[in-house]
Amino acid sequence: MIYPENFEAKTGFQQIREMLLHHCLNERGAELAMQMKFTGDFDKISRLTGYAAEMMHLLKFAGNFPAQDYYDLTDELIRIKLPGTYSEPEVLSELRLSLIAITEIIRYLQKLDPAEFPYLKSLTPAETPDQSLIRQIDSIVDDKSEIRDKASEKLFDIRREIRSRISGVDRKINQILAAARRDGIAQDDAELTIRNGRLVIPLPAPNKRKLNGYVHDTSATGHTIYIEPAEVFEINNEIQNLRVEEKQEITRILIDFAGSLRPHVAALLDYYRFLGEIDFIRAKALLAIAMGAVRPELTNKPVIHWKKAIHPLLEIALKQQGRKIVDQEINLSEKQRIMVISGPNAGGKSVCLKTVGLLQYMLQCGLLIPVSEDSKAGIFRKIFLEIGDEQSLENDLSTYSSHLIHIRNFIENADRNSLILIDEFGAGTEPQLGGAMAEASLEKLNENGCFGIVTTHYTNLKLMADKFPGIVNAAMLYDTQAMQPLFKLSPGKPGSSFAFEIARKIGFPDKVLESATSKISRTQLDFENQLAQLEADKKKIDRKTAELKVADETLATLVKRYETLLTNLEAQRNQMLKEAQVKARQLLDKSNRLIENTIREIKENKADKEKTKQLRSRLEEAKKELIGSEIADEPVTDTHIVAPKPEKTGPVSDKPLKKGSLVKMEGQEMVGKIEEIKGKQATVLFGSVKLRTQTDKLVPATYEEIRVWEANQRFSKPPVGVVHQLSDKMADFKMSIDIRGKKADEAQELIARYLDQAILLRVKQVRILHGKGDGVLRNILHAYLRDMPEVEKYEDESLERGGHGVTLVYFH
Secondary structure, three states, X not given: OEEOOOHXXXXXXXXXXXXXXXXXXXXXXXXXXXXXXXXXXXXXXXXXXXXXXXXXXXXXXXXXXXXXXXXXXXXXXXXXXXXXXXXXXXXXXXXXXXXXXXXXHHHHHHOOOXXXXXXXXXXXXXXXXXXXXXXXHHXXXXXXXXXXXXXXXXXHHHHHHHHHHHHHHHHHHHHHHHHHHHOOOOOOOOOOEEEOOEEEEEEEHHHHHXXXXXXXXXXXXXXXXXXXXXXXXXXXXXXXXXXXXXXXXXXXXXXXXXXXXXXXXXXXXXXXXXXXXXXXXXXXXXXXXXHOOEOOEEOXXXXXXXXXXXXXXHHHHHHHOOOOXXXXXXXXXXXXXXXXEEOOOOOOHHHHHHHHHHHHHHHHOOOOEOOOOXXXXXXXXEEEEEOOOOOEOOOOEOHHHHHHHHHHHHHHHOOOOEEXXXXXXXXXXXXXXXXXXHHHHHHHHHHHOOEEEEEOOOHHHHHHHHOOOEEXXXXXXXXXXXXXEEEEEEEOOOOOOOHHHHHHHOOOOHHHXXXXXXXXXXXXXXXXXXXXXXXXXXXXXXXXXXXXXXXXXXXXXXXXXXXXXXXXHXXXXXXXXXXXXXXXXXXXXXXXXXXXXXXXXXXXXXXXXXHHHHHHHHHHHHHHXXXXXXXXXXXXXXXXXXXXXXXXXXXXXXXXXXXXXXXXXXXXXXXXXXXXXXXXXXXXXXXXXXXXXXXXXXXXXXXXXXXXXXXXXXXXXXXXXXXXXXXXXXXXOOOEEEOOOOOHHXXXXXXXXXXXXHHHOOOOEEEEEOOOOOOHHHHXXXXXXXXXXOEEEEEEOOHHHOHHHEEEEEEO
């Protein structure tokens, strides 16, 4: 149900329909555009928007979709169902071209992946039209829509005879004209001309009896007559008879073809219905591209979660003025069903309401809507609209009476599947009484469970959000410093009307303003002032929140990156320790074998001094080969087996912690070194990460843990170069980049290098400034981002920080 009857005119949908008609190529597509209407059938809406979304993807990214010769021959095919009827050659040419277009479209769609284009694939016929029909038409009609000579053997013979006779007539009459000039019967500059379809010779009137023939015409002055010589008259009559035979043969050929076409009419009508539907879908896709529309996520329940929603007609109007539209974020849910929008006049309240009405209606007519792709749209069974002045002199209705009649209908018919849109609720009568009526009506509509958008200046309606669940306030933002509207919807708080501020800006007399201020109640004035201050404070908080969010994300990124580095270093250290242990074991094995061999030889030589000296020398050389020259040389003594010192275990003595002490944090296994102590705070280096903690949370490391830590320091030095390199890169990395003024190739290379570095450093968000201009750099950037799997999403910056001239990029 749509209320009122002129809903489309009030919301501007009629202009949307006209724009859609402009993109249609044939009568059937235009007819479907005119028949397009609102529906509450979720499956139908899903299918219609699915067709348009898939076609838009093909037109934008695949290209080469057949888009010519969309002739609709439905009426002609129905007409020739009657035996004995036939189509003219021009119509046959259109039939041939349109059948070729239908064939190309079907073959194009048959190549698509069903998983990627399920809706269009379901629409595509299994077979193309009978190609013999195209070949048959081609044998009858040429590219100029004329019947070919070889359409039949008889026609070929007739036309050959006609050409032969015409050639003889031309030759004969030119001979007669030359003789007439020579004999002075015709003037020297006389030329052949045509009268009544015959070649004639112009002669002066006095000479008309000097040439045997038939007079066909006389000049306006009567001085010249036009004679067909008797010698060619009979031949021309024969040619005329052949022309009649030619026409009869052409008619016979066309009737025969219509007879062969008649059995295919039913199938051809289906193909032309398909062509009309494709034309309609293509028109919707082109309209969506022009408006920047998409297919949001659909849900079969009443809900609105729109991001970056815009009014398409307003955007066109502003673009012509060189201005940009402000997009809106609009949310209606089960908990917040009715939004009461307040704010200054000309601040965008009515535009916001119309945007909701128009976009929801477009969606439920099967059109794509200008919102962001991550928006969510529900389905309403009824939409009610009350906007504008509907004073009726004929029915003796005032503006307010008309307003009340509409609201009564809303109350009687609106339910949980309804969307109500009321502009300037309660206006048109005495404010206090109008406000009371509006409050009572809104309370009843809220009880009905309907969804809606209501605009107002009444304070009592603004206060209802605190008393009635389901109602939420929203304000159109206003710049209190520049004293101009920002046209941005901000949910959560009511907005001030800024009546006095606007009056002061336009130069209203101060004395009148002072008088007005004195007449208004102190409570009302304080309320308006508090609303204005709330808006200013909210803007500051939003700005600070955004800054803190960026800083928090940057800090989280750094912490995560250093945790990753620490994990990698620990893994490398463990690997190096394992390798060192293997090498040490091999070294000990070789050493033991060497010592044992040396002892055995000394015993065998019975401790011969010279031999012992040689063995010691050989042992020293072997030692250097095994452990290298870095280890201090120690002489080999006679004591070859040294008992190891007993290792200390257990905790270190309870000495006070100091700089250089090795400690652990309570509940942790990793050992760190104290770098600094200030009072009860200590800075501890765990690997390559510094942590600041309280000293009472630190416990001394045991002797065993200290020995392992010292071994790690000797055998597992972290790759300092890598850490420093990453740290340097992070220190130099900027969270935003400016590519304005760059050429396309240069900008693409710069973007690729910058984004690669951001991914390497695990940055979560970057900001790319490309400017607005004609959108070339923005399109290049967005095309590149679409193909990057590391990119989670990207979006335009907020209006006050650059809008469409800046893109925010978020990484996984």
